[in-house]
Amino acid sequence: MASRTNVVGIDLGNSKTTIAVARNRAIDVIVNEVSNRSTPSLVSFGERSRFLGEAAKSQEASNFRNTVGSLKRLAGRKFNDPEVQEIESKFITAPLVEVDGLVGAKVNYLGEEAAFSSTQIIAAYLTKIKTTTEAELKGPVSDVVISVPAWFTNVQRQAVLDAAHIAGLNPLRLMNDNAAAALTYGITKNDLPEPENPRKVAIVDIGHSNYSVSIVAFSQGQFHIKSTVCDRHFGSRNMDKALIDHFAAEFKGKYKIDVLSNPKATFRLATAVERLKKVLSANASAPLNVEMIMNDIDASSFIKREDFEKLIEPLLNRVHLPLEQALKEAGVTKEEIDSIEVVGGCTRVPSLKEKISEFFGKPLSFTLNQDEAIARGCALSCAILSPVFRVRDFHVHDITTYPITFSWEAVPENPDEETSLEVFSLNNPIPSTKILTFYRKAPFTVTATYSHPEQLPGNITAELGKFEIGDVKPTESGDLSIVKVKVRLNLHGILQVEQAYVVEEQEVEEPVEPAPTAEGEEKKDEPVKTRKVKKLVKVADLPIKAVTETLPAEVFNKYLEAEGNMIETDKLVAETLDRKNALEEYIYDTRAKLDDIYAPFASEDEKTKLKGMLMDAEDWLYDEGEDTTKAVYIAKLEDLMRIGGPIRQRYLDDEEAKRQKIQAEREAAMAKLKAQADAKKKKEDAARAKAPTGKFEEGTGGRAPPPPPPQEETIEDQEMTNADETQ
Structure with missing residues (x-):
């Protein structure tokens, strides 16, 4: 890979989040400020600032009423959702409330009671993830791929996107967890078979709160997810x-x-x-x-x-249910599965591994890193999508978990028209585009809904949105206009009604392909022939008015401004604490050195005055200076440095003089040694020049010639020797 920017994969976990980045021709998992390879998925609110990630974890026990976890379980959910009230509230220590139509948390922030929606809280956490990544990479971070569970609906995916944008990130893709793990598995394999006979792999992911199974067909340069089944309350x-x-x-x-x-x-x-x-x-x-x-x-x-x-x-006892359903939807048997790849922290439980292995009748495979495979897959996907990266060609074919149906009202002019159609079926590939055709004389509305509301989490509404197609008119002859509506499941798995337009049947000229010439016959230059054919031609674009459960623009802007203000507050508090620590460190460090290494460089008056100032500053720091502003800490430090600075400078000047003296002595010694070596060489050269030439063997460089080679004894010589001995 060759990069000119940072591309990042984020495994947004329910208990912890892992960050991976494509760099140095590899995928690296980056560490946070305490050198951990994952960051707790926690947001905590305090008297002076927020605590995010590791900071929230470290003081969770003392501030648990103002700490929010299980962030992604709240994405896009409403306060009155039965799953929120009956399940999620048991795993979240902060009180849950309704905020802007969404579930949120009531906390004490900056000494006052405040309420933040789930989108705001996720955005706050992603701000921390962005900061951690930028600190490690020493550069800005924007393009990311974020993992989400395959069971996330349209509104939940949109909530994660909104939170990411509020945090200043640019999500190139929301990627299903299992698809990310599959990409990590497949892109490193050089022995994948041809598409006609793919390798069938079951990818089992059991994490903090979710259990999902995907049946994946791998072949050279690609994989197709055949089915994905989830148990949302297993972890x-x-x-x-x-x-x-x-x-x-x-x-x-x-x-x-x-x-x-x-x-x-x-x-x-x-x-x-x-x-x-x-x-x-x-x-x-x-x-x-x-x-x-x-x-x-x-x-x-x-x-x-x-x-x-x-x-x-x-x-x-529920372990086998998603496995059976996934195999059924994929149309394969357990005997046809070539490998069972297991990821997720919960899969370390021995009895759970035994249950999965018993079901397939095969040993499990752990070639993927259980904690990092999804983050690595997200980073790979981000690198593939980024125009500035060069990555091995590998195609990801993911699927949607919920089928989607479009419905509309019939018109009197077309009474036999169907009024609904399942446009995206179960396990439909994503991304995917479909075009619907309508015959209308006036504006009309299409409604998109999930085909099976009973499969949705909690009370998430089955309706994805209503889309009003405007400016529809009869044709010039008064007939029904032909209206095309383009609908799409995009890379995020979110439904979009992208375009609506009117087409008319028109006669157009198109070139006629010339007849092929016989073998050996010379091709003749003939004028291009055309023919008239009837085709549907776009004649007008139509406006689309969408009514969906997306975050209103005014609410989004309010959240964006609030997050910016909270970031500034956090930054000011961090800088204030840094200056306070700098003052405290200066007091203790200077006091210790004043009677030690600084002693020869300060007069008794200076020592007495500075010690008194240090004592006063220490007393102030642990009394009224315990909680003050950044400017006051800076002023106190500058006051001390006016007296202590010159003393320290004298010490540093003396150290520099010593260093220079040592350096000069070293250079003088080196020069002396070099002069001696030069003199010795000059003397040897002179002696060599005066030596008589006859004492040196020609062609041997002054050395004795080598002895002559031994003479080989021939067969004749041997016979003569034997004859002499006989005589």
């Missing part, structure tokens, strides 16, 4: 919940405390349970210890792996 957080309920019941009897009635105690137990589950993945048993869980009680317990597996048995 590591559900296993954590089973453990939390188990230990809460145990502590109720053991310690007489109701952990679930206390949000802080529940949070502490959840944190301990997450660690315990990871220990159980590699050990037969694990202890649980929670200090000061509630009522000053230190709770402890113990669990075996088999007991844990009994707790999650309801989940394990």
Whole structure:
């Protein structure tokens, strides 16, 4: 690959996010400010600023009421959605409210109660991801590919796009998780078969909150996803919940405390349970210890792996359902599957791996990095889409999870016309374009809906939008006009009604292909012949008025302005803290050096005055200076440096003088050695020139010639020797 810009892949996870970038002819996963290869998907609001990612995680325990997680589960959802109320609210510690028609969180921010929509919160987190990436790459970041679950609907995908744009990102594609993992798998394989006999691979992704299965056909330079099936409520957080309920019941009897009635105690137990589950993945048993869980009680317990597996048995009993459905929709049997590639952090649970392996009757494959495969696939996709990258030619053929139907009202002039059509069927490729034909005399409206509303998450509306086609008129003869409507599922998997236009049947001239000449016959130059044919020709574009569940422009602009203001607030707070730390560091550093390395360079008056100023500054810093402005910290530091600066400069000047003296001595010594070497060489050259020439063998450079080669004894010589001996 050769790059002139940064292209980035973002695996937007429910518990953590991984960032990958195409650079140095490879895909690298970048680390955050604490050198972790993934960043917690958390946004926290504080008294002075926001805390994003690692910062939110570090103070989550003390600020859990103002911390929001499970970000992508809230994308595009409404507050009254039953899944939000009954499921998601159990995994989010901040109170949920309605904001601008969307679900949001009520928090305390800058000392006041505030409410932010899910789109704003996701945008805040993506701002952090952008900042982290730019810090690592030391350059601006814009073009990205972001992963989303395959079960995301139109409105959920649009919400992620809106959040990304608010954060200053340019998403080239929203990519389904499994498609990203498939791209990581396929693009590195040099042994893929011909398209006639593709390699069939099951890609199983089980993460924090979602379980998805894709059946993928790989062949040279491409892959086709044949089916994707998801269980939206199956993941590591559900296993954590089973453990939390188990230990809460145990502590109720053991310690007489109701952990679930206390949000802080529940949070502490959840944190301990997450660690315990990871220990159980590699050990037969694990202890649980929670200090000061509630009522000053230190709770402890113990669990075996088999007991844990009994707790999650309801989940394990559902493992086969998405696998069976995916095979059915793809039209293949489990015996035809060549490989089972497993990704996602939850697939480290031994019993889960056993269940999947038992279903297929084959061992699982772990050639993909379980935590990073999706981010790497997104980065590869971004590089493929970016015009400034050169990537191995590899075609991605993804599919839509939900079929889409278009409907319209019949007109009296065409009573036999159908009034609905499933335009994009189940597993329809994306991107994909279809053209619908209508016969009309007046403006009309088409409505797009999901064909099976019962399959949608929660109460997400089945209607994708209404599209009014305007300026439709009868033909000059008063007949019905022929109207073409172009509809498209774009790269993001979002429905668009791109174009509407009127066509008329007209006679046009087209060239006639000349008859082929016989073999050996000379081709004659003849005038090009034409013929008149009737064709449908576009004669007018029509306006389209769309009514969809997208974020209104005024609300988007409000969010954009608010995010900009919060970024500035965060920046000011960070800079203020930096100046405060610089002042504190200067106080302690200068005081320590004043009686040490700075001592010879300061008079007693200077030392006394500076020590007094340092003492006063320290007292002020931990009293009224605990919380002040950036300008005040800068002024205090400058006051100290007016006295301490000259002392430090004298020390540095002395160090520089010493360095220069050492450098001069070193150079003098080197010059002396060089002079001695030159003199020695000159003396040797002179002695060589005076030596008599007869003492040197010609052609040997003054050395003795080599001894002559030994004479070979011939057969005749040997016979003569034998004869002499006989005599």
